[in-house]
Amino acid sequence: MKNFKVKAAVLSQSFIVMAIMIASTVLANIAQSFPDASLTAIQMVMTFGMVASFPATLVAGVLGNTLNKKYIVLVALVLMLVGGLLPAFLHDKLVYIYASSLLIGAGQGTLMTTISNISTELFEGDERSQMYGMQTAFQNGGSVVMMMVAGMLARVQWTQAYLAFGIILVTIVIVMLWLPADQVAPKKQVAGAQNAPKAKVPGSVYFIGVLICLFCIGYSTFSLNASLYIASMGLGDPSTVALAMSLSTGAGVVGGFAFPKIFKVLNRYVLTLACAVTAGGYLLLVLFPSITIVFLAAITAGVGFSLSIPLGIQAISETATPEQMSSSMGSYMAFTSVGAAASPLIINALAGFIPNADEGTVFLTSVAFLVVLTVITVFWSIKTSTNKNTNEPPVPE
Template identity: 30%
Template sequence: MQVHERTRKNNATLKLAILCVAMLNNVMGSATSALGTIASIFPDASYTVVSMISTVPPLIMSVVPFFYTPLITHVRKRSILWLSAVLLLVGGLGPAVFHTNIYVILIFRIILGFAVGFCTILSIDLIVDFFDGKEKHTLTGMRDTFNSLGGAAFTLIGGWLAGIQWYYCFWAVLLGFVFIAIPLIFLPEPDRKAKMEFEKEVLGNQSVDVKVPGSVWLFSIFALLHWIFFYVFITNVAMIVISEQIATPAQSGMIYAFINVGTIIFGLIFGKVFQKIKYVTLFIGMGLGGVALLIASNAVTTGVFIIGAICLGAGSAFLMPSIYAKNGSLTPYKNQSKAISIVSFMIGVGGFLSPFIFNSFGLDGRTQCVVGGILYIVCGALAMILAFVIKPKHNYDLSEYSTH
């Protein structure tokens, strides 16, 4: 009984440590609600340049995966976590001190992007290292919940601080050091070698020693599309509500915070829903995102924008774990870090490209929401169909084999 209780306690501590890493994935959101104010502080900067305060970190996130996979073959994952803490300190707090030049701010946001990039990959990669099967799917959904809890905290605090002085929003990053302290203290180093040896033992070398299939790239493209459409909401709503005098910077921060409310709720139920309807969750996820943009395209009150924000967060909570689940079913544990890195690359590129793609057509913010909403729903239907058509060549779910 004592051994069982100790094991359960250690397992709970492990889960908490990993989920605390996930709480850092949205740390850059602390400045989102201040975009409208920042645009007025730097009137000579274009709309696209101001938007880069929000979109540069995701761009850098797309760079991190290129060296994350080879890095973990030589460096312990705990060492990467410590590196992330240092980058978080410099990149997160730098703009709070050096804020007279928007391009200097962008340099610090680049540094922050590396911190977020490492944390984003680690938060899902560590789940794959330590868990399998239903427990992995449930924890992946909870990852989005904790991701959003952190995002809500950063966004609300950032919006409140921006209401006092616009550049105070960057001080909200201090909260991140509370979150990262827990895994730095309690997270053990995963034994990847032992798990890979077990996989070879139960599946055979021929099934394990394979390349990442093209289907992983295919489903990762839906992550790219998701974040392109997602950032239509992120980069336009603050501009709309401030320019049309619908809300203050603090109130716009509240709108963004409700994205996390949707993610928190749907992230908690994802595991159970996924077990019942499988990849229908892909369509539900992108469909809810489309509804969110269509709502934002016509909203004229803060309350209606909040409803759209909740739908957007709920959609993301169903979509991203579904993509990770599908890609995880298509490749062995040996290649899962690569598969996760591919998704992270797509997330970063999508978030960065979004304003460039939609602004290139000369569309105003509300029209961008209409176009993005329709495309969101169409892509969701396609993702669901492909998920049921494309099957894995082997059963890579190690939970169905004897305990390793």
């Protein structure tokens, strides 16, 4: 029972960690409320959260060496709760929405790093791989629930969608009751933290982080553009967007549970599969634009995300030493935040080079971006998978 409670406490955090995706369901409504704002300015509602997540992941990695992770988690949850509820009461200026995203992103970044560190410390071997997969599954499952709730609330008024963040209160209670403070920061880890400056992040971690960063640049196109695409094509309302995003995260649940088995077969090639599946879904959206294909693209994106993120965590757990783990996870999560934050800037800029641009241009740009990345990951997988027996992938030159 004790082990069940610990797992429940960890997975409850994963359940709400992607709550920032709630904003993606009402981006089109936000654009209507602020007609003078540019496309990039509207997308910044999502991007600001990702920008705030970047330093938070790094800080959380450092603090995880010295502070009890239970208290770090509680602070992160409070930041997300306050930031999430803000637009429900203050929404007449775009700056309030930005402030909300910053608070949510700071909490999310802190939580993502700390969750990974907690699982790495508390679980070993196959159980650890299973937890990585289950975390991704709960992460996506939580997104499904929260976005469906947000979609229904948005039918009344788009600002009410943010009330879905109230679900975080349940997670706070579970963490307070079931997450053991004494097990999250064992004495041997605290003692090791005294030598933290010597525990440098391995070069291979940075390379893995760059690959995941690039994947997030291509992957994030869907969450950033789905609402605007569906609205511009006349395919639905916020509840339709919520359904599309829920299908994406729902597919992520399946991908998360399937990750351990897929990893045993494909090893590092899991990342290649993630890139190819995501690119394939976006290509179908470009070639056959319809609400059915939107849902299909959402599913492929969810599968790609649920395979790529735990693959990075798995690779780092095999590469970094226990002393390096906290900082390594912080650095890794920072790369995911950078990729998501940079996505609209890079993809929109590249899309500008395509003539006769339309609603599907950004998705076509992402397809090209992900295809190039797929080729790169093939070479990375060949080089690192040959060392899977030693669990020490080499540092790329």
